[in-house]
Structures are given as structure tokens and as C-alpha cells.
Amino acid sequence: MDKALARLNLRNPLHLCAVGFGSGLAPKAPGTFGTVAAIPVYLLLAPLSSWLYITLVVLSFIFGVWCCQKASDAMGVHDHGGIVWDEFVGYWITMFMVPLSPLNVLLGFVLFRFFDVLKPWPIKVLDKKVHGGFGIMIDDVLAGVFAAICLQVVLFVLA
Structure with missing residues (x-):
């Protein structure tokens, strides 16, 4: 575990x-592991009404700004790679109003990781220019x- 991650208190x-x-503690590809860890939570969110789903995602974003800032400060x-709450929220945004199926879960995963890793404009600009908890979250929101x-x-198209 690197020194920055060692500064975290996982009891907090x-x-x-x-x-x-804990998914962000993976030594390689923590963002990918974080996105994988977001899938079971998505499976719990998927049956909810669209209003309740989006309300929980917005609240998760607001919470993420706060918790990512606290972890980053510690x-x-x-935006250490081990901070992956932003991947959770980005994936949940990707999957909003998507019919639940294994293929759709996988396709959403691949598309989200593609945009999160590639960071096309304006995602890359936000990633570089916006700091703090909001900065950690916003690039993944836009990738989502x-x-x-x-x-x-x-x-x-496939329908």
C-alpha cells in the first residue's frame, strides 16, 4: 500500500x-475495481423508480464531494487513484434508465471506463482545472x- 493510502483511517x-x-485499494487499476464494486449497488438501485434513482445518485454525488475531499485531505x-467513490457515481449515471440485463451492465461498464480513462474534451479540462472534492467527482460525472x-x-439502435 502506498504512503498516501496508508494515511487513511478505514474505520472512518x-x-x-x-x-x-476497499475496492480502490487494489494495487493496479483501482478505478476499474471501483467501477466493478459499483455494480452490486447498481443492482439494488435498478428496480427503483427513475425519480428515486436519480435522487439517490444526486445525493451520492453531494456526499461524494464531501467524502472525497476528506479522504484527499487526509x-x-x-484525486489519488485509490479514491473511487467518483467511479461509483459515474457508473450509476451511466446506467440511469437502462433496462437491467447482464449485457447492459457490461456494456455500461465498458463505456463508462472508456470515457473515464480516455477523458475526451471537456472531461480532461475539468480533471485538470477543477480541484477539491468537486473536482474529484465532476470528471467522472461527465464521463458517466x-x-x-x-x-x-x-x-x-439495437431495439
Whole structure:
């Protein structure tokens, strides 16, 4: 475990959430592991009404700004790779109003990771220019929006 991650107190619920309940502690590809860890929570969210789903995602974003800032401060590093709550929220945005199926879960995962890793404009600008908890969260939110649009287009074309 690197020195920044060692500064976290995993008994602190904010730190534990920021690292995706431990998924962000993976030594390689923590963002990918964080997105995988977001899937079981998505499976719980999927049957909810669209209003309740989006309300919980918005509240998770607001919470994420706070908990990611607290973890970042404790680590002394802005947007450390181990902070993956932003991947959770980005994936949930990707999957908003997507019919639940194994193929759709996988397709949403691939599209979200694509946009989160590639960071096309303006995602890369936000990633570089916006700091703090909001900065940690917003690039993944936008990657989720891009992935959601692409996923909806794919589902429409395949229908």
C-alpha cells in the first residue's frame, strides 16, 4: 500500500466510502475495481423508480464531494487513484434508465471506463482545472453522462 493510502483511517466511514469500501485499494487499476464494486449497488438501485434513482445518485454525488475531499485531505494528494467513490457515481449515471440485463451492465461498464480513462474534451479540462472534492467527482460525472448517452443510442439502435 502506498504512503498516501496508508494515511487513511478505514474505520472512518468517509474514508471507507471514498475508497469504494476497499475496492480502490487494489494495487493496479483501482478505478476499474471501483467501477466493478459499483455494480452490486447498481443492482439494488435498478428496480427503483427513475425519480428515486436519480435522487439517490444526486445525493451520492453531494456526499461524494464531501467524502472525497476528506479522504484527499487526509492523504495529502488531490484525486489519488485509490479514491473511487467518483467511479461509483459515474457508473450509476451511466446506467440511469437502462433496462437491467447482464449485457447492459457490461456494456455500461465498458463505456463508462472508456470515457473515464480516455477523458475526451471537456472531461480532461475539468480533471485538470477543477480541484477539491468537486473536482474529484465532476470528471467522472461527465464521463458517466457521455457513457449514458452512448449507451442509450446503442440500446435504441439495437431495439
